[in-house]
Amino acid sequence: MAKGIPYNIALKHYRAQAERPMPQTDFGEELLRQYHPDYLRERCVDLTVGPNAGDPCHRQLAEVLQGDARIDEADLAGSPEVETDVLVIGGGGAGCAAALEASLAGAKVILATKLRLGDSNTVMAEGGIQASVEKDDTPQQHYEDTVKGAHGELDRSLAAQMVMDAPEVIRWLIQQGMQFELDQYGDLMTRRAGGTSAPRVLYFRDYTGLEMMRVLREAVFNSNIEVWDYSPAVELLSDESGHCAGAVVSSLKDYKYILVKARSVIIATGGIGRMHLNDFPTSNHFGATGDGLVLAYRAGARLRDLDIFQYHPSGLAYPPHLAGTLITEGVRSAGAYLLNAAGERFIDELKPRDYVAAAIIRECAEGRGVYAGDGQGRPSVAGGRTPGATDGKCGVWLDTPSIELRQPGIIEKRFPKLLHLGTKCGIDPRKQPPLIYPTLHYQNGGAIIDREAASTVPGLFCAGEVCGGVHGRNRLMGNSLLDIIVFGRRAGQAAAKRAHGFGRGPKKITIEHLRNFRRELMLANMPLARKSPLLFPAYAKFDVDSDYDGLRKTAAAGFIND
Amino acid sequence: MTKAKTTANLNQVLLNPACRVGADFDAWMGYVGGQGLEKALEDPAAVIQMAKEADLRGLGGSGFPTWFKWNAIANQDAYRDVGEGRERGAVSLAERDKYLICNGNEDEPGTFKDRVLMKECPHQLIEGATITAVACGINKIVFYINPHLTACIEAMGRAVEQWQASRWPSRVAEKTGLKIEYCVKPSSGHYIGGEETAAIESVEGKFPFPRGKPPYPSDFGVHGYPTLINNMETLSNVPHLVRNGVEWFRNLGIGNATGTKIYCLSGDVLRPGVFELPMGTPLNELVNNHGGGLLVGKKLKAVFTGGPSNTILTPKDIDVPMDFESVAARRSALGTGAMIVVSQGTGIVKKVAEYISFFAASSCGQCPSCKTGTYYMSLLLNRIGTGQGTRADLDSLINLCKILPGSGRCHLINGAVKVLDSSLYHFMNEYEQSLLKVEG
Known part of the structure; x- marks a missing residue:
């Protein structure tokens, strides 16, 4: 993989600029097929046991799905x-x-x-959170956007249910006490999400979920x-x-x-x-x-x-210890560009996430990314190395200074979490763009x-x-x-x-299904060494990481992560 | 591993693929159907003698010599039901009623052999019942089947229809004067309904409360008539025994044992299922060769033989030949041939608690000692099994094991105590570990 332009050089050449031309090229499906990690077919295996036997599954996920239980x-x-x-x-x-x-x-x-x-x-x-609450918006449009973004491969009845319930859900959340951004008249403010036809995202600062x-x-x-x-x-x-x-x-x-x-x-x-x-x-x-x-x-x-997994386009790529940390898509929907090391836009930033992520991977793979590492790379957390994945040190600019140029003060007002993240990275996102790379975001x-x-x-x-x-x-x-x-x-x-409607509840409770599953595993000659569910990532270190005494003790006793 | 030998031994007679034709009269007749019955019709009296010489046993769990029961029925004078009492009287052959109940109430945890016989070889069963009827002078045959086994009831119903439409009923009548009536009767579906006298009550249309014994069913059964009760597997053996003779039957078994047995293997083995093997096959061979060994490479911990109402076998008894005498010699019983294998990964207390809860739920409730005894045992076991039990609870359990046996009309309470007592004997340390930890 081409390394790209070293960080310092790229930063020296970077100039904040209010407007940049939209790239004219449209890559379509080919871009996904070549660069999106889901399309790395060698990372896929077919499941051999269980209700989905025969279906394709990611290799790492298949290992735990077909693992042995932790308990007996x-x-x-x-x-x-x-x-x-x-x-x-x-x-x-x-x-x-x-x-x-x-x-x-x-x-x-x-x-x-x-x-x-x-x-x-x-x-x-x-x-x-999306909900079709604007006057000129309808659940139908919301549904169509969802189906389009999903490439049509979704359960339409679920999507229909979701969009129909959406306005009611917002009402429920407000009743529970949730705040949303309001305009001067007290109406809910909306903004556009990537891949949608109308502004439909209700939000609160840049920590809606929190x-x-x-x-x-x-x-x-x-x-x-x-x-x-x-x-x-x-x-x-x-x-x-x-x-x-x-x-x-x-x-x-x-x-x-x-x-x-x-x-x-x-x-x-x-x-x-x-x-x-x-x-x-x-x-x-x-x-x-x-x-x-x-x-x-x-x-x-x-x-x-x-x-099928979602890789969010804007995960932090540098510094390494914060690699993967999310920067909201709200920044892009507020107008921030994605720039390669040469300072050029390379994709419409508001295309669906998979396209944008694939485009960033392409820029880096073809040497137009910004390289912030020492060339050594680091051993990956999962133990292996995959073509297409970075060591967390290559990325593209998320051009936050440009939105600040256009609307001074917007970052402080609408993206306080980004500012906070900036201080952790030692940069001011109003003046210096953060380096980003796609991050594993959603299943x-x-x-x-x-x-x-x-x-x-x-x-x-x-x-x-x-x-x-x-x-x-x-x-x-x-x-x-x-x-x-x-x-x-x-x-x-x-x-x-x-x-x-259950009367006295279940008569007896067993782990009989486990026995049948183990039988299937053995008959299929699957290894029984892998225990699942994982519960905690392999690198969890309770002796130093956790502030919780009980976790330390249980880890020491081999109760978890054995 | 003697792979070739074991495969040759597997499913020789009752579960022979050629037998497993379902409710298809012509297919059964095309195989060996009618041969045994024809032979029995030639000389009905010889059948009981054959059963005696072949040492055919009750395969529903008791291991009681079948010929003995048959003999009791065959020697029974006719009874006439006169009001409340009974009176010995001279009734002509055509008038007297004798019942055969073919017991397919199969409800014991871990036992699932009769359902295979009923569903896949119903004609073998009907022919066996008919031969028995001919030998004992029985004119009413009731197929008493657990109503949960819907496929079996359906298959048996169709097979009985086919049988009645065939030439055999008239042939039997012509040879012996017996007009045999067949009837498929779904049982109540209660576990206790499988007990002999409870089955009689059930056939009479009442709730299956076991009766006190004596009088035995051979004296006073359905509506007071002499009644024979045999397990489905026992009866399925009869056509083959009569057709092939005593010598053949005796040679099927290993050692002193005779015939074959259908073993129901379940629990922590790789390939659970029904296996018809020569009577006296070592447990080891069943578990490791036919069952594919234990799951996940775990070690054997115990085997619940004959379902949960018998004592437990531990790994040192894995070499036991599975016939009635050999298993009994190891302080256990063959029972129905159910072998529930548990591995090191299984908690004995929870398993026993599960079984005792089953007995507590299955007790018919007519004997107070059984009704409250099973309830208390299950209560105490669940308390210990969930870590809430104290030393006093464990002592109460041990006491209950001493005072409860023999206190009921039927054997339900004895079975419940037997498995608990045996688990206490072998795995007392597990019970003690599960007790509530008292601080300090």
Whole structure:
């Protein structure tokens, strides 16, 4: 791979400029095929066991999906049993929305989260949330944009449900206390997302997700939902007919397993960024290790689109220790250009994310990027090296000074988080452009759900990033925050409804499905060495990283990451 | 590994692919159908003698010599039901009723052999029942089938229709004077309905409460008539035994054992399923050769033989030949031939708690000791299994094991105690580990 122009030289030649011409070339699908990491077919394998046997899947994801469970029946000896109506696994936006709705419907709800409530990708979402609330906008247009951005490969009924619920979701969020940017008349302000036909993204500064999580967290704490922190689910439980009947939750605080017998289970565990697919850096939070996919898959839920991921175009590329940190698409939608080392624009910045990301990868691959490394590279987090992935030191400019030139003061007012990020990098984004490179951002595939967020396993509901089919091949900005609330709420309602109609609940709770899965693995001659779900990234070091005593002890006892 | 030998031994007779034709009368007749019955019609009296010499056992779990039951029925004078009492009377052959209940109530955890026989070889079964009827002078045959096994009821229903439309009923009537009536009767679906006397109650249309014994079913069965109850597997053996003779049957078994047995292998093995093997096949061979060994390379921890109502076998007994006498010699019982294999990865307390909960839910509730005994055992076990039990709870369990056996009309309470007692004997350390840790 060509290295590109060294950072210092490129920076010396960089001049802030209010207007630059739009590049005339249109590359279309060919650009994706050549440069988008999803199209690296050698990174794909076919699954051999489980409900999706025969489907293509990313190699790293296939390893954990077809891994052995972390627990055995003997590990559960003496484990206490807790009974509840609804168990929500995951404490992000979707999990909280689901728990709130289920609790509102009168169900007893336990919310178990791997880290702390709100420690999730929801707080990482910066750009905003889409909803067709403008006068000249319609859900139909929103739907068409979503389908187009998804390259048509989505579950249309889910997308339709999402766009139809969107205005109601905004109303609900405002009722919960969420703030949005308002204009001088008190109307909701909107901006355009990449790949959309109308300004439709509602936002609050550049930390919309954080604001959303703030109100959801407060709402959860003000309800009678029982919240279990530091309690990752390590396995689902099934009843005698193979329906989902709860989960085994590992309590990291007191180093034991708890069997939660639930009438319905909602998985809202989010994505897989921390698996660092294709050795990409990630914008995801620490817990995004794809646990929910593994649990659901073993329990027999069908998944889809396991080879399709979203790489966000603007992840920080330099300095290396912050590589992958997200810079909101809002900056581009406010008019910031993407410039290569020669100071030229090379793509329409508001094209869908996959095109923009592929274009950045192309610029770097063809030597027009800015190179900030020492030429040595660094060993990647996932252990291997992939063509196309960088060592986190090559990138292109995100031309933030230009928007400041056009609208002085805009960065301070609308992108405070970017300013803060700038201080961490030692630059002032008003004067000096940050160096960016695509970052592993979102898992487009996941569990197949219906409009009520029910998976293919009775009793198991999925909501949020763990689901597939809502965004197809490519997600639009602002649709993920919408997705988690729409399907989170629907999952909560449906789960509570199922719990009410269930009589005395599941008769017996077992991990029988695990035995069948292991049998399949052995018959297919699969190695059983790999344990999943991962729970924490391989590089997690609880002895130094965590401020939490219990995590250190459990790690030392080999309870996690063994 | 003696691969070739084991494959040759597998599914020789009852589950022979040629037998597994479903409800297809012509296919069964085209194979060996009718040969056994024809032979039995020639000399009905010899059939019981053959069963005796061949040492045919009750394969539903008891291992009771089949000829003994048959003999009791065959020697039964006719009874007439007169009001409340019974009266010995001279009734002509045509008038007297004797019942055969073919027990397919199969509901024991880990047992799933009869459903294969009923679904895949119904004619083999009907012919076996008919031969038995001919030998014992029985004129009413009831196929008593668990209603959850819908496919079996459907297959048996069709097979019975085909059988009735064939030439055989008239041929039997002509030879022996017996007008045999067949009937497929779905049972209540309760576990207890598989008990002999409970089955009789159920056939009479009542709730399957087991009766006190004596009188035995051979004296006083369905509506007071002499009644024979045999397991589906036992009856399926009969056509082949009569057709091929005693010598052939005795040679099928290994050692002193005779015939074949259908073993139901389940649990932590790679290939669970039904395997018809020579009676007396070592457990080792079943688990490792036919079952493909244990899952995930784990070590064997225990085997629940004959479903959960028997004692546990531990790895040192893995070489036991699986026939009634050899297994009994290791303080266990062959039972229905169910072998539930558990590996090192399984918690015994939870497993036993699961089984005892099954018994507690299955107790018919007529004997107080069983009703409350199973309930308390399951309560205590669940408490210990979830880490909430104290030393006193464990002591109570041990006490219950001493006082409960034999306190019920049927064997349900004995079975429940047997598995618990045996698990306490072998795995006391696990129970102790699961107890609530008291600080300090």
